[in-house]
Amino acid sequence: MRLSLSPREAGALARSLRRRGPTLAALAEMAAHRFGSRTALVVGEATWSFEDLWGDAERLAAQWHREVLERPRTIVAACDGAPLVLAVLAAGRLGLDAWLANPRRIAALDGVAPRDALLVHPGDAPSWHAGPTVAASDVLSSARVPQPRIAGTRRVGRLVLMTAGTTGAPTPHVTKPFGVRGMRQLEGLHRRVGIASTDTVLGCAPLHHGHGVQLLAATLLTGATLVSSPGTRASTRLRLMGERGVTVVSGVPTQLERLVAQVEDSGAAPPTLRRIVSGSEPLDAALVARLHAAWGPVVMNAYGTTETGTVAVATPDDVERHPDAVGRALPGTQMGIVGHPQGSDAEGRVWLHGAGRTVITDDAGRIVDGSLTLLGRLDPRE
Template sequence: MCHRYPDRMRLPLSPRDARALARALRRRGPTLAALTEAGAHRFGSRTALVVGDAAWSFADLWGDAERLAAHWHREVLDHPRAVVAACEGPSLVLSVLAAGRLGLDAWLANPRRDTALDRVIPRDALLVHQGDAPEWHAGPTVAAKDALEQARVPQPRLAGTRRIGRLVLMTAGTTGTPAPHVTKPFGVRGMRQLEGLHRRVGIASTDTVLGCSPLHHGHGLQLLAATLMTGATLVSSPYTRPATRVRLMRERGATMVSGVPTQLERLVAYVEESGEAPSLRRIVAGSEPLTPELVVRLHAAWGPIVMNAYGTTETGTVAVASPDEVAAHPASVGRPLPGTEIGIVGHARGSDAEGRVWLRGAGRTVITDDRGRIDDGRLTLLGRMSPEDDLAIGT
């Protein structure tokens, strides 16, 4: 039986919530800062973000971002420039939101590869860094721990701005120098795409989501945006051991887990060994191939609640397979989200075919190195393209 998605539905908003979101969108544009500002009005003291032992409500998160932006405007920035967040956790989130409040571009970078950013990021950018300030950067710098302290210092009210900052996501740089991808994942198309992701996954305001991906990755950032939009709580837990994640799931009452299959494999291995499997209603895998073997193990531990997401840094998540689809076809990544498209190179748009996959999302079109098959609108991944595949396509 074909699974039907409620893609034509819209995020239900009360008149008060709709007004708060509309006001924020008018001031900040369709950005992460707008979602956070609206969330502060809509959800107030409800917990928005948990990192380690620290937690921020929706109101506190936006208040800290406003204070940090005001401090930078008065004490650090002598003219508009980009903000590069080469840090983790709350300092990254606040840096991105402060940049959005100032209407500046925000670059998100892996702090564990910050030396690779030399000659990549703008020379006059404000760099928010872990540890000591790097000698290679000529522009202003702020330590991540100092940014957290600056966000708590009272500041005079900051005037508005007409600029709308962009997000710049970096490739991992595992095969070379990290490359920037200027994107607007929460632009007009991106908002529709984000709303579709919320609908497909079914994130509710009552959910607590354990996020295993770093927030500087597109996977982690899009999850943050989805929780800010819906009022759910995000417990960010990258680079932690499975035992710690299980403890957080239990202590924080997590109802959903999102991560890459490698992280989920380690998590389920711990659960199999310990016998401790806190109750969940949804597991969302993405950013790596999901194997049938891992699906079987996850189902044995938690039941048929696994979803499989697919996308790229440039496009964001463009397709998500439902639990029913994953149970029947573990390699399937489902059907495209609203505002996105998928296709096979060399074949008519919307047709069933097999070959190299192309994607469109967040206003960008990307030709991937993935081989896939589209059947009745559903994409199944078949591995990576080889030179022989390209020769066959050319003939």
């Protein structure tokens, strides 16, 4: 499924890329011109159209430029939902770097994130932070206040994603996920998963997570609606699927297991889905069988890292044959087995390349005819 752009739409994208660089902000500005009043984002009961999302981001950027920022700074968005989306887009509008962080782990950013950054957060500012702060709850109200337009910027802001930091301090990874290679990777993800402008996508991953950001980018690129639902109960997600007409669900296996268990317990027919995209955790055969019993053979398995983004996606046919299959590399990415020539059939430790980074993983895998199947985890010391 390739993008189909009219001359007017292609022109809007080209102008956005010239003004904002190859960034999330450029995608949002292009989407505002291309998709207008269609629903872009749903968080709880609140909705944003594509034009409203970009309009709010521009107003927020103008307010921060005039009243909050004395000089250009990094923006640390330690929040989630719509405040995070608007903060990242406003940073892109201002040409500033945006760090995405788990709001429940702000203390762990001490010594990692810039101390003088503008911090957007849901609670009290941490003691280590010396810069200006904005409460996440104030972002939405500030974004609706009319503002005079501000000048453009020649600087292209970078996006900084954080590892989870479950075994230590979170590690920042500077990336330009929508550069030339990143755009190929993003469009390849769109084609592989097959997200269409008519889709409504339920995203279970937090938007500060790499998969959440990629999903947001994919919906801005294609005109699909993103229903963001991290940290909610399976019963709530199932209700949202029916109320919002969800056609694609993206989540980790743990979330998908709870969702299908809710379907099994209710005894009611579940809403129809075109795609279920699993990622970030191993997918086992028993869960695949339960998902297929509820929704048919629509399960896909995505594979990547925080540093590389999604590198490979297994099709429903791949997953039906083997649930540990993660498929072929996306355009703009590479993968292989350490110690073996790229493109050869081999078995061993997996390496990945995407978003301008190469990572040697702790996963064992087997590549046959360019398709990767995971075989389990390896000792990182080996």
